[in-house]
Structures are given as C-alpha cells and as structure tokens.
Amino acid sequence: MSRSPEGSGPDDDVLGRLLRTPDDASRLRALLAAAAAETTAPAPGEAAALAAYRELVQEPAGIPSLTRRRQARLAVAAISSVVVLVGGGVAAAAGGALPDGAQQVAKTVLGAVGVHVPGPTSSSGSNDNGSEPTSDASPTRGGEATEPAAPVHHGQPTTTPEPKAHPSTPPTPGNSGPSRHHGNPAPHATPHPTPHHGKPTTPPVTSHRQATSAHARKLARLVMQARR
Amino acid sequence: MDVQSPPTWAATLTAAQGGDETAFTAIFRALNPAVVRYLTVLCGRTAAEDLAAETWVAALRGFASFTGDERSLRAWLITIARARWVDAVRAQTRRPELVTDTAPEVVGPDDVVGAVETAEATDAALELIRRLPDDQAEVITLRVVGQLEVAEVAELTGKTANHVRVLTHRGLRRLADLLGEKPPEGL
Numbered sequence: 001m002s003r004s005p006e007g008s009g010p011d012d013d014v015l016g017r018l019l020r021t022p023d024d025a026s027r028l029r030a031l032l033a034a035a036a037a038e039t040t041a042p043a044p045g046e047a048a049a050l051a052a053y054r055e056l057v058q059e060p061a062g063i064p065s066l067t068r069r070r071q072a073r074l075a076v077a078a079i080s081s082v083v084v085l086v087g088g089g090v091a092a093a094a095g096g097a098l099p100d101g102a103q104q105v106a107k108t109v110l111g112a113v114g115v116h117v118p119g120p121t122s123s124s125g126s127n128d129n130g131s132e133p134t135s136d137a138s139p140t141r142g143g144e145a146t147e148p149a150a151p152v153h154h155g156q157p158t159t160t161p162e163p164k165a166h167p168s169t170p171p172t173p174g175n176s177g178p179s180r181h182h183g184n185p186a187p188h189a190t191p192h193p194t195p196h197h198g199k200p201t202t203p204p205v206t207s208h209r210q211a212t213s214a215h216a217r218k219l220a221r222l223v224m225q226a227r228r
Numbered sequence: 229m230d231v232q233s234p235p236t237w238a239a240t241l242t243a244a245q246g247g248d249e250t251a252f253t254a255i256f257r258a259l260n261p262a263v264v265r266y267l268t269v270l271c272g273r274t275a276a277e278d279l280a281a282e283t284w285v286a287a288l289r290g291f292a293s294f295t296g297d298e299r300s301l302r303a304w305l306i307t308i309a310r311a312r313w314v315d316a317v318r319a320q321t322r323r324p325e326l327v328t329d330t331a332p333e334v335v336g337p338d339d340v341v342g343a344v345e346t347a348e349a350t351d352a353a354l355e356l357i358r359r360l361p362d363d364q365a366e367v368i369t370l371r372v373v374g375q376l377e378v379a380e381v382a383e384l385t386g387k388t389a390n391h392v393r394v395l396t397h398r399g400l401r402r403l404a405d406l407l408g409e410k411p412p413e414g415l
Contacts, residue, residue, distance in 0.1 A: 027407040028400065032372045034353035035265065043260040045281040050249065050256075052285045056292070057247040 093117045104216030109223055120216065237298045245292050256284070259302050262373050263309050268354050269369040270313050270362075279316060283309040299375065306374050307384055356406060357399075364399030367392055 092098050093106035100120035107117045243251035263283055267276035286308050294301060357365050363385075370381045378396075382389045 026404075028404045031353045031356060031403060031407065032368075034350050035357060035369070036262075036373050036375070037350050039261050039350070043257055043264070044277045045260065045264075045284065046253070046256060048281045049260070049284040049288075050253065052288050053249065053252050053291075056288045057249075 101216040101219060105220045105223055108217070108220035112224065241294070241301070245294070255301070258298065259305055260284070262302055262375070263305050265350065265354055265373045266306055266366075266369050267309055267313060268351075269358050269365050269373075270310075271316065272358075273351065275316065279309060279312045282312045286312065302374060303376055303380055303384075306370065306376070310384060356403065359406065360399050360402055363387075364395045364402065367395040368399040368403070371396055 093103060093110060094115075094117050096103060096118040098106055103118070103120040107119050110117050240251045240254055244255050260280060264276050264280045267279045267283075270276070271279065283305060287305055294304065296304070354369075357368055359365075360368065366385065367381055367387075370376045370384065371378075374381075376384070378389050378392050381387075382392045385392070387395070
C-alpha cells in the first residue's frame with residue numbers, strides 16, 4: 001500500500017479494490033459500478049459520428065488526387081522557373097551582360113555546346129574598327145544588356161553595314177554589343193579591331209583583367225570537369 | 229465486448245481505419261459512453277451529447293493514424309472531450325446568455341440514492357457525482373468511468389499525482405456521506 005507523501009491520499013488501488021471486491025456491496029460501490037456500467041442502447045450521436053466517419057472514408061480518394069494536381073502544378077512551375085533562369089542566363093551571356101568572370105565561364109561552357117557568346121572584354125560599348133558598324137553605334141540605352149546591337153556573323157567578317165541584328169541572336173566577339181557597364185565606359189574597354197573569326201581574341205587588357213580571365217578560365221575548366 | 233481483447237481490438241481498429249463501418253460502430257459503442265458520461269459530469273447531459281459528437285468529429289481527423297489499444301484510444305478521446313468542454317466553457321463565458329440554456333438538471337437526493345441502490349441508473353449515479361466539487365467529480369469520473377490511472381488523470385487535468393489522489397479520496401468520502409454510509413476501509 002503506497003500512500004501519498006502528504007498522508008491524506010488514498011491508496012492507488014482503493015478504487016480498483018472497491019470495484020473488484022464482490023463482497024463489498026456498499027452503496028458507494030454500486031454507485032461507481034453504475035457510473036461505469038456498460039450500455040447496450042444505441043449511443044446518442046452515433047448517427048452523427050458515422051456520418052463524419054463516412055466522410056473520412058470517402059476523403060482518401062480525394063486527397064491523393066488533390067495532391068497529384070498540386071504536385072503537377074509545382075512541377076510545371078519548377079520547370080518554368082528553370083527554363084526562365086537558364087534562358088535568362090544564356091541571354092545575359094549572349095548580351096555580354098555578365099561580370100567578367102561569369103562571362104568567360106559562360107563563353108567557355110556555352111561555346112562547348114555550340115553557342116557563341118562574347119568574351120569578357122568584347123563589349124566595350126563602341127565600335128572603332130570600322131568594319132562592322134551597326135545601326136546604333138551607341139551602347140544600349142540605359143545600359144541594359146537586353147538587346148544585342150550587332151548582327152551575327154560567326155566566323156565571317158563583314159564589310160558592309162547591316163541593320164540592327166535580330167534581338168535573339170547573340171553578338172559575335174568583338175562586336176559592339178551592349179555595354180556591361182550600364183552605359184558607362186568600361187575601365188579597360190580599349191577599342192580594338194576584331195577579326196570576327198568566331199573565336200575569342202585576347203584583348204589588350206591590364207594585368208588585373210588577365211588575372212580575372214585566368215581565374216575565369218580556371219573556373220570554366222572546373223565547371224567543365226564537373227559537367228563531365 | 230468484442231473490442232476489449234487485444235487481438236480483436238487491433239483487428240477492429242485496423243478494420244475501422246480501413247473503412248469498415250461496422251468496426252467503427254463497434255469502437256464507437258464501446259468508447260462513447262465513457263466520453264458522454266465524463267462530459268455529463270462536467271457540463272450536464274444535454275451539453276455532453278453535443279460535446280461528445282464534436283469530440284468524435286475532432287478525433288476522426290487523426291483516427292486513421294492512431295495506434296494503440298482500447299485504453300489508449302479512450303484516454304485520447306477523453307482528452308479531446310476535455311478540450312471541447314474547455315472551449316465550450318470559454319465560449320459561454322463570452323456569451324453569457326447561453327449559460328442558462330445548458331444548466332444541469334438537479335435530481336433530489338432521495339431519488340438518486342434509490343436509483344443507485346438498484347445499480348441500474350447510470351445517469352442517477354452521474355448526477356450524484358456531479359454534486360461533488362468540480363475537481364473531485366472530474367477526477368473520480370476519469371478514474372471510474374474513464375478507467376484512467378492516477379498519472380493519466382494528473383496529466384490530463386494538469387494536476388500532480390498526489391493532488392489527484394487527494395481529490396479522489398475526498399470525493400469518495402463525500403459520495404459515501406451522500407449515500408449515508410461510512411466510506412470503505414482504506415479511504
């Protein structure tokens with residue numbers, strides 16, 4: 001018999017003994033037995049509970065379909081996001097709007113899959129070689145690199161002026177594409193002639209830019225290795 | 229009752245969770261009386277039936293994933309029932325005009341004693357228990373009707389185990405006094 005520390009509480013088994021002992025015919029025992037007596041009568045609220053239960057049983061067929069629809073919507077949204085991000089990245093690379101390092105990486109990576117993008121120094125915002133003027137010699141208005149101004153001539157030097165290029169075609173290296181510096185001249189954007197052979201040229205840049213390009217090339221190699 | 233033996237209970241629960249309406253009905257009929265009686269002691273018969281229905285509706289949300297024996301399910305249902313009752317009390321506090329609608333019926337002491345002597349009137353027994361102070365009535369109902377252990381009652385009511393024992397002791401003594409007899413030995 002384990003009493004409470006206060007000494008005032010009953011034994012934990014008092015109720016059990018009270019209800020189990022057949023000889024104890026006290027009124028209290030009868031009362032407690034009556035309170036806990038089983039019933040065979042239909043319980044009130046049974047119909048409502050069954051109705052709720054039926055709804056629960058019918059729900060599982062609906063829940064997966066809702067889940068599947070939700071998953072399909074999420075998948076479409078995810079794919080759309082990936083397409084937009086990749087497309088935007090390629091477009092930015094094609095427009096030469098990426099930072100130097102990223103531009104070099106994009107050039108290397110996209111060049112491997114046949115997409116030509118300008119190198120990090122190819123968009124100086126001017127076209128001084130005189131061989132490939134564009135209809136709009138100035139950098140993109142407002143500095144936004146959204147629309148390449150030069151036509152596409154992969155590996156073919158042009159000698160005649162051509163109208164503004166198709167917006168979706170990336171400029172060749174050396175063309176006066178949109179500025180990556182938001183209309184401001186680049187610190188090292190020295191104008192230079194471009195051979196237009198579809199190959200990136202090594203522009204006369206400072207040691208800082210060379211270091212950046214080397215870093216970018218190293219990064220590109222790492223990216224290519226990772227892709228393999 | 230079929231659902232009391234462990235294997236049968238497990239099979240019944242599994243069947244009910246799988247959509248067997250007969251199995252669910254068996255579980256409902258086995259456990260609902262304890263829920264209704266507990267709520268009856270707390271708030272009266274009429275309100276108890278309504279709250280019991282709400283209890284089952286709330287319980288069904290988690291019924292499919294419930295695991296445990298009959299005792300565990302009963303304790304779980306009573307826990308939900310208590311939460312429903314607390315919500316109802318709070319709602320009535322905010323809407324005092326509804327309090328009189330659920331006022332408990334009072335049965336005369338002579339009628340109660342006579343009914344209890346025949347051990348046939350569960351409602352009369354519950355009415356007598358309701359005459360105890362609220363905390364004593366609740367604890368005794370949980371121990372007797374809900375068949376919960378002291379620790380379970382303590383957890384459910386937020387009291388210490390010793391406090392539950394004290395309330396049980398005092399409640400039983402008072403019930404014995406109401407019935408006109410001395411409490412049993414050990415109390």
